[in-house]
Amino acid sequence: MMKIETLKKAGIAGLAGLATLAASAGTALAAAPKFDTGDTAWMITSSALVLMMTIPGLALFYGGMVRKKNVLATLAQSFGATCIITVLWMIIGYSIAFTTNPNAGTNAWIGGFGYLFLAPMGLDAVNSGLAPTIPESVYMFFQMTFAIITPALIAGSLADRMKFSAFMWFMSLWLLFVYCPIAHWVWGGGWLGAMGALDYAGGTVVHLNAGTAALVTCLVLGKRIGLGHENMSPHNLVLSVIGASLLWVGWFGFNAGSAVHADHNAGMAAAATQIATAAAALAWMFAEWIVAKKPSVLAMISGAVAGLVAITPASGYVDPVGALIIGIAAGVACYISSVWVKKAIGYDDSLDAWGVHGVGGALGAMMTGMFAKNAINSGAKGWLIDGNGHQMLIQFYDVAAVFVYCGIMTFIILKVIDMIVGLRVSPEVEVEGLDINLHGETVHD
Amino acid sequence: MMKIETLKKAGIAGLAGLATLAASAGTALAAAPKFDTGDTAWMITSSALVLMMTIPGLALFYGGMVRKKNVLATLAQSFGATCIITVLWMIIGYSIAFTTNPNAGTNAWIGGFGYLFLAPMGLDAVNSGLAPTIPESVYMFFQMTFAIITPALIAGSLADRMKFSAFMWFMSLWLLFVYCPIAHWVWGGGWLGAMGALDYAGGTVVHLNAGTAALVTCLVLGKRIGLGHENMSPHNLVLSVIGASLLWVGWFGFNAGSAVHADHNAGMAAAATQIATAAAALAWMFAEWIVAKKPSVLAMISGAVAGLVAITPASGYVDPVGALIIGIAAGVACYISSVWVKKAIGYDDSLDAWGVHGVGGALGAMMTGMFAKNAINSGAKGWLIDGNGHQMLIQFYDVAAVFVYCGIMTFIILKVIDMIVGLRVSPEVEVEGLDINLHGETVHD
Amino acid sequence: MMKIETLKKAGIAGLAGLATLAASAGTALAAAPKFDTGDTAWMITSSALVLMMTIPGLALFYGGMVRKKNVLATLAQSFGATCIITVLWMIIGYSIAFTTNPNAGTNAWIGGFGYLFLAPMGLDAVNSGLAPTIPESVYMFFQMTFAIITPALIAGSLADRMKFSAFMWFMSLWLLFVYCPIAHWVWGGGWLGAMGALDYAGGTVVHLNAGTAALVTCLVLGKRIGLGHENMSPHNLVLSVIGASLLWVGWFGFNAGSAVHADHNAGMAAAATQIATAAAALAWMFAEWIVAKKPSVLAMISGAVAGLVAITPASGYVDPVGALIIGIAAGVACYISSVWVKKAIGYDDSLDAWGVHGVGGALGAMMTGMFAKNAINSGAKGWLIDGNGHQMLIQFYDVAAVFVYCGIMTFIILKVIDMIVGLRVSPEVEVEGLDINLHGETVHD
Amino acid sequence: MKLITAIIKPFKLDEVRESLSALGVQGMTVTEVKGYGRQKGHTEIYRGAEYAVSFLPKLKIEVAVKSEMLDAVIDAITTKAKTGQIGDGKIFVTPLEQVVRIRTGETDGDAL
Amino acid sequence: MKLITAIIKPFKLDEVRESLSALGVQGMTVTEVKGYGRQKGHTEIYRGAEYAVSFLPKLKIEVAVKSEMLDAVIDAITTKAKTGQIGDGKIFVTPLEQVVRIRTGETDGDAL
Amino acid sequence: MKLITAIIKPFKLDEVRESLSALGVQGMTVTEVKGYGRQKGHTEIYRGAEYAVSFLPKLKIEVAVKSEMLDAVIDAITTKAKTGQIGDGKIFVTPLEQVVRIRTGETDGDAL
Numbered sequence A, B, C: 001m002m003k004i005e006t007l008k009k010a011g012i013a014g015l016a017g018l019a020t021l022a023a024s025a026g027t028a029l030a031a032a033p034k035f036d037t038g039d040t041a042w043m044i045t046s047s048a049l050v051l052m053m054t055i056p057g058l059a060l061f062y063g064g065m066v067r068k069k070n071v072l073a074t075l076a077q078s079f080g081a082t083c084i085i086t087v088l089w090m091i092i093g094y095s096i097a098f099t100t101n102p103n104a105g106t107n108a109w110i111g112g113f114g115y116l117f118l119a120p121m122g123l124d125a126v127n128s129g130l131a132p133t134i135p136e137s138v139y140m141f142f143q144m145t146f147a148i149i150t151p152a153l154i155a156g157s158l159a160d161r162m163k164f165s166a167f168m169w170f171m172s173l174w175l176l177f178v179y180c181p182i183a184h185w186v187w188g189g190g191w192l193g194a195m196g197a198l199d200y201a202g203g204t205v206v207h208l209n210a211g212t213a214a215l216v217t218c219l220v221l222g223k224r225i226g227l228g229h230e231n232m233s234p235h236n237l238v239l240s241v242i243g244a245s246l247l248w249v250g251w252f253g254f255n256a257g258s259a260v261h262a263d264h265n266a267g268m269a270a271a272a273t274q275i276a277t278a279a280a281a282l283a284w285m286f287a288e289w290i291v292a293k294k295p296s297v298l299a300m301i302s303g304a305v306a307g308l309v310a311i312t313p314a315s316g317y318v319d320p321v322g323a324l325i326i327g328i329a330a331g332v333a334c335y336i337s338s339v340w341v342k343k344a345i346g347y348d349d350s351l352d353a354w355g356v357h358g359v360g361g362a363l364g365a366m367m368t369g370m371f372a373k374n375a376i377n378s379g380a381k382g383w384l385i386d387g388n389g390h391q392m393l394i395q396f397y398d399v400a401a402v403f404v405y406c407g408i409m410t411f412i413i414l415k416v417i418d419m420i421v422g423l424r425v426s427p428e429v430e431v432e433g434l435d436i437n438l439h440g441e442t443v444h445d
Numbered sequence D, E, F: 001m002k003l004i005t006a007i008i009k010p011f012k013l014d015e016v017r018e019s020l021s022a023l024g025v026q027g028m029t030v031t032e033v034k035g036y037g038r039q040k041g042h043t044e045i046y047r048g049a050e051y052a053v054s055f056l057p058k059l060k061i062e063v064a065v066k067s068e069m070l071d072a073v074i075d076a077i078t079t080k081a082k083t084g085q086i087g088d089g090k091i092f093v094t095p096l097e098q099v100v101r102i103r104t105g106e107t108d109g110d111a112l
């Protein structure tokens, strides 16, 4: 996000920056702020792209990987999360995550409560700190799409066995008690951002966060019945390939959109994203080709997603070569975590939400500290290129804070839901399939 | 659309408005108008998004709901409609819908004939009344995508039983004799717009219009063979979920694009669209969960579409809270019409084109009158917030005019086609499936 | 591309042009070039759209047409090509295709080597000759998406029988030795562009080029086992319709994006693209309806792609009527080549990559010469409207040069790969299916 | 006991099932099959070329019955599955030596 | 020789197959079928209306065995496929007059 | 009459069908099945782990014939379906007591 950047800029530079923006967007003195049409066009487009990542992108990526009897239930999770989170974000989420709390001390931890139901958000409203050149309606919507996909990603580890009612509760509580605070800490004016943590588009806020929650969830839920002897390979990778492709395409709204301007930062972020993703897909594919003797389609698309995840925090800070290295590292690391570590430890992270998003997000956050380049983003100074080793420590704090807070809160939330509605479906339902039992529908063929 | 707005503005304000636009788009005096690159970028993007709503969006939404033997024929309807309408729009549609008829009296009813084959549309042409800051080529294309999806929506009620040849005739005649006139009445400078009807993106012009035609069509065609005892539940909801998701994503081009600028109106329309859609999806889902004891995937996606439909006329006029209320109302109303009313009355609106688009469009048009807010759109004054009760009457005229004109014309068109080529396939063909019989193709598995 | 245009403009006009652009983008004197946010927004969007054409667009278009046992392998080809080409483009492709070679003579044939690993591409870098108003990072990415889809198109003729390892080698070598040079010749400052060849978005560079390679490849590979007596009709046209639709939608990034500005040229290109595509789809559909008595879905989508291909070189140069004529011609010509000529000559162009892209690309290039209109694009003078018959000769040289060079190089590359890794899978593997044998995966049902 | 195997046109299934239930037949097993016979298949179009699909979708119904019910069941199937058009299908009767109900281990008559 | 045809619940396949291999049965043929019987089917929801799906997914296992193995095999299937709930399925035994192994032309006992 | 049931490799269907038609066999019923036997199955890769798929796709052909045609048909199938590799499949012959053509009610010989 722009934030860090602006934060770090010396006052004058900062003003200058805003001035230029204002200038290029018309007179800044008009009663109503004059927005930049190019930035606005790009940010509405980005919001639509990020929404597309969840529905149908993520829905298909996950839906193709489960067994056929659970495909509709898996789609229902992404779609249902999209709906419930949209409404909660409008009611309170945006307010506590992206508005400033009147009490400066409190603001380090949580935003204000003045934006409930977006009541104050008029036609000309602008979030001057975070998105000075576009209407706040657009920025609120853009951030909403991030708030939607983050919890939805968790579904990868609980696939095939969670109640739909419990899932909807989980999405709601997790959004309010985990995502909103953390988003505020890093992007909304909270303590991690102030500390200088670099997270361009959500390596820790989105991916490590969702990945950690996924890990906790699969541990709490336990393994799927039949794991090990039953064939649980993806029932239809065609769906997963469509999903991965739409995630890739939509991710430009995610990373380049995080520039909050249609400018050179957005362009560089887009280039870095493309390069890292392709490199990671090849890395995972070749790793499997060498080990398992065949380059599976699942390896390619999993690698691509791993690359997208790892470049997310770095996208606006690194140059093409940095992106290439991060991509290769992500492909190999996530391959190892999803294939070897999981088997070794033996938790049932069904679709590797932790293996890809958790590991990839943490790796990306640390490598952002390594490869961030001041020449690419004046708001950042990295270790290897700019010699700012201290950034590594900040990045580590960021990773640790998200991992610990998310882990504990997720555990508590799940236990509460388990007591009230119960988390897991009955064995009969699990064996027979969620589609017909939870939703009364099946895919005919 | 901007139109109403500009119409209503007092001369000065109006000029001022245009001035600002011109300003932000460079000198207005240059021989060739200088277009705003941000607005142009957004409107080309919007056009592509709206095209995506029909192919593959609507094609899949409908295709997944029919029985497997008819899935290709259903896709062929959306795809064929897209092609034939594109050509007819270029030949005459745009001219009679969106250009001004030299005779002011006639212009209240139909546009001019000077734009046949778009002959006068040069590189620098601009439709100064409706889209002052973008090339007319873009505006013509944007409106074309609306002209494509509206007739295509009708296919929902005639699924599984209409001849392809008859369908192509139907699309063509309906476009020219129903859609083009009505689009001109409301948006192109005709009498409904002049009267002050508020229809931001097509609650009456698009959805009520298509829904009414759908109702008439299923009544004329009669029920599908086997309705009632044969299982006609969707053969593959995975396709329908992809379709609904792409409709949702594309709809930002539809509603926010109707601002014809990348500005605060577009932003507010996008926010309202997202909120109403999610609210409606939840409303329908919970309604069914309560009644049928299970939250079906079909309920979620049908509700989402109902919300998109109902917010369409209101999107640029209401605030987030208004959008939330409209969404909830739409979800419940369309659930009742599609599930209970249909069963009670007993017409075979196969995929609920009337139940969702007709009912949702009419409801949205009326609720636009209720919740329109002058602070959100200077071109509108609604009942509840601005105390302009008279608007409700105007909205009602709009709804009634579209319902009556469309109903009668659709009936006549269908009867003519029935005489010439025949509307319905033979019982053998219907029982055995349209794919193999009409198109000589099947989905292998 | 803009290139020709700028080339041809007299110096002053050129400067004026740039001046205006600069102006509309803020002060041109600033140390760092001030980019146009609207143009930048549109070009990032266009790049994402073109990427979407390949994954999932092309992947599904092809994947639905093969037999079910090969669907995953077909998707793997598009996805794998995307990854390997992205990395190669970053390492060397962009440098040799779109940067200027210090040696003017050499530059006619190949670009420079100064951009390896995009090292010199800083935050504010700009390719002033080809994309003056956007960051070079964006232009590099936009061109990358073209470099990805072109080789990927070839997969249509080698479907069902090529080794994956050989395929990845083929994509890599073909990109470097065929695509990059030809792209430089026409767009990058090479001899064909200098000669005045008109190829707005890639009729010869992309489609004739890929089509020619496809023809050579299927001749070298030989026919599929069982061709003629075994049913090789598409296993799932639903996938192909999704693919064709996304190709259509994405193609606006391809053609309108080739304006490299969000301006009237982009708008006119978008309009022309839409019109030609629909006309071609109808032409092919009616041709088949007349001959085979049924309008198949495959006919509609193949025709649409044929229209998209043929309008590609013409899109920025012709008016709507020209587009309509080109579309009709393309639909009929590609129908004849794919259905009759192929059968007559008897090569096994599995999915008609030559029949559609080769024939359509060449036809489009020649018809661009016929219908190019100076009033639409100041950089072009065509035969029929502007009376510049000489353009036809230039277009012919362009077609001939690409056909001959690509044909010979492709043949050599294939022979080399055949010697080293072997091109074709064993008969057992081909009969049993590529999915399980090459990738160890199948679609369960 | 006898095992009756009938090949019928798919859309006739419901009628047949109902008439068998009426006879007191408590169960049956249905399989999707492809049939080849006198009935001409369809022609698929592909790139303008026609391809004859000689196998048509049919349903195979297997019903195990006590010998005394044989004729009644054959009769019910024939009347319900008949359309009079070519392709209505066949009924095959094979001897059934033993039947076991897995759940209870009951055999023969009791297992049906 | 006998042809044993068993209708079982799908998720029981692996267990049954293993126990048959244990008995030395070298092969079997499995078909996805839909079963109708005492076990109640599911209800699909469609537009809020419930639709009863009376046919349930089952697997049909066909095993050709030498007569002397008959009881052992029936026994193995019954024990492995049993859940005790309605719908466990049936076993049918029909006489088998001849068997040929296509690859070798071997017949009867040697062909199994 | 006899009911001949052959399990063959899928891509052999056309050849077999043609040779049977040549013999004057007027119809047959084909089912997609999964076969388990000596032929080793494939291994699917999933997250780098290999999973053995022991069931292979086969086709089951059922042909009802007059007893006198039995040998000719068995012969035709064996020759056409043979590749010599493990997994070519089997032919099973069971007695057929009765045949009815649904369309006409014809029985036995006339029904074939």
Ligand SMILES: Nc1ncnc2c1ncn2[C@@H]1O[C@H](COP(=O)(O)OP(=O)(O)O)[C@@H](O)[C@H]1O
Pocket: D007, D034, D035, D036, D037, D038, D039, D056, D058, D085, D086, D087, D088, D089, D090, F026, F027, F028, F029, F030, F062, F063, F064, F065, F101, F102, F103, F112
């Ligand atoms: N000799 C046979 N053996 C097995 N199945 C057969 C045989 N003859 C026909 N059938 C099955 O019966 C179906 C209908 O037979 P067909 O000859 O098409 O019409 P009809 O039943 O009216 O004679 C075929 O599709 C096939 O499935």
Ligand SMILES: Nc1ncnc2c1ncn2[C@@H]1O[C@H](COP(=O)(O)OP(=O)(O)O)[C@@H](O)[C@H]1O
Pocket: D026, D027, D028, D029, D030, D062, D063, D064, D065, D101, D102, D103, D112, E007, E034, E035, E036, E037, E038, E039, E056, E058, E085, E086, E087, E088, E089, E090
């Ligand atoms: N008479 C029959 N003929 C053929 N198959 C039968 C018959 N009765 C039952 N089946 C098969 O056995 C399955 C289980 O039978 P069902 O009556 O549901 O439970 P149970 O096996 O416990 O009696 C059915 O789904 C059906 O496939």
Ligand SMILES: Nc1ncnc2c1ncn2[C@@H]1O[C@H](COP(=O)(O)OP(=O)(O)O)[C@@H](O)[C@H]1O
Pocket: E026, E027, E028, E029, E030, E062, E063, E064, E065, E101, E102, E103, E112, F007, F034, F035, F036, F037, F038, F039, F056, F058, F085, F086, F087, F088, F089, F090
């Ligand atoms: N005892 C059996 N009962 C039923 N089907 C069998 C039996 N043995 C083999 N089959 C079927 O025959 C197919 C081929 O058998 P297999 O042992 O693999 O090779 P081969 O036919 O060369 O001996 C198997 O896939 C299975 O479908």
